[in-house]
Amino acid sequence: MNALSGPVFDVGLQAERTALAWRRTALAMAVGAVGAGRLAAPVLGTPALAAAAIGLAQAALVTVVARRRYRVVHGSLTTHGDLTGVRQAGLPIAALACSGLLVGLLALAFVLGG
Template structure:
């Protein structure tokens, strides 16, 4: 039986906040570091913003799928897996490694 609580909505909002941070973080970094790094900064910012936007789209689709299953309008076997979480963790990890490499190269 479906619990009509707001858990799926809170999870969707959390993914939206995560996607927003992942999209705006590189843009802010590009603004701060553009004089030192030049075109590399712009390219990294565009890739980061695109990844953040794609995470937002996937999270929205995931919410719609889960909500459909919970209210009985979808098939249970169609539930999404952990690919969104894994992808977000991988992007964040690679961004951190890139930032660390940049800092070390500037020493």
């Protein structure tokens, strides 16, 4: 897959597919934040740009946490053969939910402000 991968634990590569899905999600979050900020900037001004910057920061957070989680999952699978050493994936999911909420509030402000 890339420099992060080591020995393959399973033929289906579930952990690798999940890591790629989170990478795509973070990219979509970043594009959505920039697009929403760009569309709302003429109407809302600086708050729209600040919201876009927060959305970009959340996308970066999701990228970092998802990469770290992949390393932990891959290490646990190759070392122990199971996921006993892995915590729940709450932080990337929470960041994704906050990003969706932020974009929704930005869209609401755009509609009400226009």
